[in-house]
Amino acid sequence: MIQAQNSDASLSEVTTWFKAAEVSAFPENGGACVKYQDQQIAVFYFARRNEWYACQNMCPHKQQMILARGMVGDQCGEPKVACPYHKKTFSLITGENLNGECYEIQTYPVKVENGFVYIGIKE
Amino acid sequence: MSSLVTPPQRIIVVGNGMVGYKFCEKLVSKNQSGAFAITVFGEEPRPAYDRVHLSAYFSGTTAEELTMAPISWYEQNNITLHLGELVTDVDPVAKTITTHKGEIFAYDKLVLATGSGAFVPPINGVEKTGVFVYRTIEDLEAMLAYAPKAKTAAVIGGGLLGLEAAKAAVDMGLETHVIEFAPRLMPRQLDEAGSETLKKKLENLGISIHLKKSTTAILGEEAVNKMTFADGSELEVDMIIVSAGIKPRDEVARKAGLAVGPRGGIEVNNQLQTSDPDIFAVGESALHEGMIYGLIAPGYEMAEVVVTNLIGGEKSFTGFDMSTKLKLIGVDVASFGDPFCTETKGHPIVFEDKVKGIYKRINVSEDGKYLLGGILVGDASSYNMLLQTAKNKIILPPNPEDLILGARGGSAEPAGAGVMSLPEDATICSCENVTKGTICSSIVSDELSDVAGIKKCTKAGTSCGGCVPMLGDLLTATLKEQGKDVKKVLCEHFSYSRQEILDIVKINNIRTYDELLDQYGKGDGCEVCKPAVASILASTWNELILKQATIQDTNDRYLANIQKGGTYSVVPRIPGGEITPEKLIVIGQVAAKYSLYTKITGGQRIDMFGARIDQLPDIWEELVNAGFESGHAYGKSLRTVKSCVGSTWCRYGLHDSVGFAIQVEERYRGIRSPHKLKGGVSGCVRECAEAQSKDFGIIATEKGWNLFVCGNGGAKPQHAILFATDLDTETCLRYLDRFLMFYIKTAEPLNRTSTWLNKMEGGIDYLRQVIIEDSLGICEDLEREMAFMIETYACEWKEVVNNPELRKRFQHFINTPEPDPTIKFRQERGQVVPVVK
Ligand code: SRM
Ligand SMILES: Cc1cc2nc3c(=O)[nH]c(=O)nc-3n(C[C@H](O)[C@H](O)[C@H](O)COP(=O)(O)OP(=O)(O)OC[C@H]3O[C@@H](n4cnc5c(N)ncnc54)[C@H](O)[C@@H]3O)c2cc1C
Ligand code: SF4
Ligand code: FES
Numbered sequence: 001m002i003q004a005q006n007s008d009a010s011l012s013e014v015t016t017w018f019k020a021a022e023v024s025a026f027p028e029n030g031g032a033c034v035k036y037q038d039q040q041i042a043v044f045y046f047a048r049r050n051e052w053y054a055c056q057n058m059c060p061h062k063q064q065m066i067l068a069r070g071m072v073g074d075q076c077g078e079p080k081v082a083c084p085y086h087k088k089t090f091s092l093i094t095g096e097n098l099n100g101e102c103y104e105i106q107t108y109p110v111k112v113e114n115g116f117v118y119i120g121i122k123e
Numbered sequence: 124m125s126s127l128v129t130p131p132q133r134i135i136v137v138g139n140g141m142v143g144y145k146f147c148e149k150l151v152s153k154n155q156s157g158a159f160a161i162t163v164f165g166e167e168p169r170p171a172y173d174r175v176h177l178s179a180y181f182s183g184t185t186a187e188e189l190t191m192a193p194i195s196w197y198e199q200n201n202i203t204l205h206l207g208e209l210v211t212d213v214d215p216v217a218k219t220i221t222t223h224k225g226e227i228f229a230y231d232k233l234v235l236a237t238g239s240g241a242f243v244p245p246i247n248g249v250e251k252t253g254v255f256v257y258r259t260i261e262d263l264e265a266m267l268a269y270a271p272k273a274k275t276a277a278v279i280g281g282g283l284l285g286l287e288a289a290k291a292a293v294d295m296g297l298e299t300h301v302i303e304f305a306p307r308l309m310p311r312q313l314d315e316a317g318s319e320t321l322k323k324k325l326e327n328l329g330i331s332i333h334l335k336k337s338t339t340a341i342l343g344e345e346a347v348n349k350m351t352f353a354d355g356s357e358l359e360v361d362m363i364i365v366s367a368g369i370k371p372r373d374e375v376a377r378k379a380g381l382a383v384g385p386r387g388g389i390e391v392n393n394q395l396q397t398s399d400p401d402i403f404a405v406g407e408s409a410l411h412e413g414m415i416y417g418l419i420a421p422g423y424e425m426a427e428v429v430v431t432n433l434i435g436g437e438k439s440f441t442g443f444d445m446s447t448k449l450k451l452i453g454v455d456v457a458s459f460g461d462p463f464c465t466e467t468k469g470h471p472i473v474f475e476d477k478v479k480g481i482y483k484r485i486n487v488s489e490d491g492k493y494l495l496g497g498i499l500v501g502d503a504s505s506y507n508m509l510l511q512t513a514k515n516k517i518i519l520p521p522n523p524e525d526l527i528l529g530a531r532g533g534s535a536e537p538a539g540a541g542v543m544s545l546p547e548d549a550t551i552c553s554c555e556n557v558t559k560g561t562i563c564s565s566i567v568s569d570e571l572s573d574v575a576g577i578k579k580c581t582k583a584g585t586s587c588g589g590c591v592p593m594l595g596d597l598l599t600a601t602l603k604e605q606g607k608d609v610k611k612v613l614c615e616h617f618s619y620s621r622q623e624i625l626d627i628v629k630i631n632n633i634r635t636y637d638e639l640l641d642q643y644g645k646g647d648g649c650e651v652c653k654p655a656v657a658s659i660l661a662s663t664w665n666e667l668i669l670k671q672a673t674i675q676d677t678n679d680r681y682l683a684n685i686q687k688g689g690t691y692s693v694v695p696r697i698p699g700g701e702i703t704p705e706k707l708i709v710i711g712q713v714a715a716k717y718s719l720y721t722k723i724t725g726g727q728r729i730d731m732f733g734a735r736i737d738q739l740p741d742i743w744e745e746l747v748n749a750g751f752e753s754g755h756a757y758g759k760s761l762r763t764v765k766s767c768v769g770s771t772w773c774r775y776g777l778h779d780s781v782g783f784a785i786q787v788e789e790r791y792r793g794i795r796s797p798h799k800l801k802g803g804v805s806g807c808v809r810e811c812a813e814a815q816s817k818d819f820g821i822i823a824t825e826k827g828w829n830l831f832v833c834g835n836g837g838a839k840p841q842h843a844i845l846f847a848t849d850l851d852t853e854t855c856l857r858y859l860d861r862f863l864m865f866y867i868k869t870a871e872p873l874n875r876t877s878t879w880l881n882k883m884e885g886g887i888d889y890l891r892q893v894i895i896e897d898s899l900g901i902c903e904d905l906e907r908e909m910a911f912m913i914e915t916y917a918c919e920w921k922e923v924v925n926n927p928e929l930r931k932r933f934q935h936f937i938n939t940p941e942p943d944p945t946i947k948f949r950q951e952r953g954q955v956v957p958v959v960k
Contacts (some may be wrong), residue, residue: 026672026937027672033937037487062687065945066677068759071650071676073646073648077646082650099735
């Protein structure tokens with residue numbers, strides 16, 4: 001069962017569903033970092049909406065490996081994450097920087113099956 | 124209709140100073156059709172720069188930053204700019220000018236914007252090495268090159284420019300003297316009492332002021348080493364800055380046979396035409412009705428008049444207000460209208476506070492109806508309103524003294540005369556000549572919501588910046604009139620202020636962010652409301668903040684400050700800065716074991732940097748076991764209470780400042796507040812703990828403690844204000860309990876106590892009434908709430924260390940215990956530092 005698909009990265013391009021961790025390992029309304037091969041992926045659980053999102057862990061502003069430790073929230077309904085360093089915010093759907101700067105982040109589809117969280121990767 | 128192609132009029136501008144530049148700017152903005160061909164000659168090697176803010180050069184502003192417009196601007200606007208080229212002759216008959224290179228250029232209209240030079244009185248020895256004037260960037264460069272050889276500087280002249288020069292001398296680290304011939308400072312702007320107040324303030328800053336002194340000679344072999352005065356006294360100096368007035372640069376006009384004044388200056392009529400109607404003079408070189416205007420605003424107005432007339436409009440220059448407001452070495456000085464009541468009859472109302480160094484005088488017309496002028500020293504916050512009240516002949520309120528006394532209580536707006544009472548055509552920005560009407564309609568039609576927008580759309584506030592506070596007032600008032608919400612709401616998720624949310628939380632017994640969002644907010648929240656609410660919940664219930672980890676700012680979430688590269692710092696509490704050798708050793712051992720960089724902080728304790736997230740609980744376990752507690756360096760909460768060594772050791776110490784600092788720091792440790800809190804306790808007035816720069820400062824007196832509040836270091840330093848004197852220990856703590864709790868309950872998020880006070884209506888007097896006289900009847904509550912906070916304190920790190928569930932959260936990856944492989948260190952001066960990615 002696909003519980004949430006929240007990324008503009010089209011589902012059909014997903015070649016691998018990476019089994020990240022149990023649902024209970026993730027904090028509610030917050031994020032955690034998952035290691036997939038050499039990549040770091042930030043996964044966020046919006047418990048209030050029961051929605052999951054994932055994006056690169058590196059903040060493009062000052063190249064810090066940190067977004068998983070950012071605060072989640074919404075801007076006019078659009079789910080977002082704020083980088084802990086300088087509070088740049090990014091849409092978790094499009095990856096777009098919401099402060100009007102021109103860098104953006106990679107987002108990934110997420111699904112939950114049998115109590116596990118999977119991240120959709122296209123190789 | 125056929126259009127005749129007329130060749131463009133050739134305009135030559137002599138002088139590329141502030142006014143010459145402004146003339147070009149205004150003319151090109153009207154020169155859409157290419158009716159003018161503009162050529163500019165400037166003697167200085169660089170394009171026009173902001174002379175008004177010249178002193179900023181000493182405090183690090185660069186020549187580029189001072190530049191009015193880069194050379195490319197002139198190119199883009201088809202202005203031919205000749206820099207480093209002096210115009211030596213004008214031939215009004217042939218209508219040509221000649222430059223020092225011997226080149227000749229023809230003009231149709233000529234604008235002389237030659238400004239002025241420093242007036243150097245004919246004192247014996249004035250040509251010696253080490254004597255400077257203060258007008259151009261080259262002058263400054265010469266001074267900077269010389270200053271390292273000098274120790275003592277004297278400024279000749281105690282007027283506006285002289286005091287600017289004195290500031291420069293202080294900035295260069297020199298012992299500074301000001302020599303003034305008149306019996307008072309700034310004789311054109313200030314009366315005796317105003318001068319006296321300013322003098323005291325400057326003397327407190329270490330500047331020696333010598334009045335009624337006339338310099339007779341400057342002595343020294345080649346370089347100066349001494350000056351002598353008419354009264355027989357002497358002063359040893361090795362550098363002199365002459366700032367005794369200005370001398371209009373009228374030499375070219377004079378040579379060309381144009382009319383000049385008996386004491387210099389190119390004579391002009393109301394159209395700024397010289398005795399030759401095709402030649403204009405503007406700025407500091409122009410003599411209008413016997414007057415040279417040594418200020419920038421009238422110069423800009425002159426430029427406007429000439430431009431208007433050149434494009435076929437009609438405008439006259441009919442004199443200009445000489446009102447000025449400036450910040451001299453951090454001291455506000457302003458003088459407006461008729462400051463001395465000499466031209467018109469009236470009576471002065473004077474307010475003077477010798478302790479704080481404030482002098483205010485307003486001159487009210489004989490019938491008490493109008494404001495004629497006045498002087499402000501030490502606090503010029505009401506200058507703009509007073510100036511407008513005088514200029515626009517606004518009828519005064521029945522008690523005109525409120526105009527200066529009202530401002531004392533902290534509100535910048537004098538009673539009875541709000542910004543909106545000004546007429547539409549009141550000039551708010553006199554540099555750019557922008558009226559209230561223009562500003563307000565731009566706020567509405569351009570939908571502006573901040574001062575930056577006003578500056579961009581109207582240019583108001585872009586020159587001297589003096590009107591900026593008033594722009595803010597106009598913005599707030601206009602938005603209010605439009606019915607726009609100017610209420611300070613937290614963010615898009617809560618339409619309440621912080622204070623309202625605090626009440627909601629308390630009254631409805633709300634314990635979690637989610638409850639609050641469900642009942643009073645909307646959406647998912649964000650990085651603004653989450654930490655603000657987290658702080659409110661913590662200040663109200665004092666529960667372990669990690670119970671709601673994901674609404675905390677990252678530092679609070681991991682109980683450590685995040686650093687470059689993704690590591691954290693560890694700061695154990697060292698109350699009052701006192702530490703035993705044993706504990707010092709523990710810190711050393713822990714730092715060595717985990718390879719942490721160590722540094723003594725500015726807050727009298729030790730910071731260990733470079734801990735990985737997974738190491739934090741282990742490090743803290745060792746620290747907690749050795750008796751350390753969290754230092755809350757990551758929290759919006761009490762940081763440090765600095766102490767000086769006090770009566771135990773110091774020969775001057777009156778009481779045990781270390782003991783008291785420890786007591787205070789332990790009392791308030793861990794309490795969450797709108798912003799961080801810092802304190803200090805000094806054992807005597809020498810103030811080695813710098814308590815007066817803290818949110819609260821305590822200084823020992825013979826009889827007890829003086830309590831200061833609302834100081835701030837940081838980005839906008841502000842001295843703490845003396846709140847109550849000679850308190851016994853118990854009363855001091857009681858006042859502090861009330862003060863801190865009142866701040867916690869009423870301040871906006873991320874406002875330090877200083878900002879909070881600055882916004883408080885009624886200011887420090889009101890605060891005293893609330894805290895000392897209990898005017899709101901809330902002190903009992905405040906004390907009880909504070910007592911609750913103190914009782915329920917628990918060290919957060921101790922709880923984490925002893926709680927395996929919480930410890931588990933401290934790891935980088937959720938699916939492997941590996942640390943973040945991207946963290947890298949290198950060595951520097953024997954310790955690790957992060958490799959910046
Ligand atoms: C470590 C230290 C510098 C040092 O090496 O000495 C320091 C380091 C930081 N300061 Fe500070 N400040 C330190 C003393 C000060 C002082 C001096 C003092 O406390 O006597 C001041 C001026 C006094 C004051 O606050 O009024 C100071 C004014 C600031 C400000 C400006 C606050 C303001 O009101 O303008 C910030 C920014 C802020 O808080 O928003 C800041 C913010 C910071 C932050 C937290 C920036 C950040 O978010 O990363 C730095 C964190 C470093 C870390 O991880 O520990 N720091 N900072 C000092 C730690 C003191 C301590 O033991 O807790
Ligand atoms: C340190 C300092 C602080 C000041 N503070 C304030 C303040 O706080 N408030 C305020 O209102 N005013 C202040 N002023 C005054 C203000 O700077 C002047 O009113 C303003 O600069 C006058 O502009 P201007 O264009 O007429 O003259 P200037 O800016 O002096 O420009 C004249 C230019 O013409 C050039 N020139 C002269 N003759 C020739 C020639 N024959 N050929 C070619 N070029 C020539 C000069 O080299 C100069 O570059 C201050 C001045 C100084 C020096
Ligand atoms: S002054 Fe700036 S750089 Fe230095 S510690 Fe404070 S915040 Fe960091
Ligand atoms: S590093 Fe993320 S906002 Fe600066």
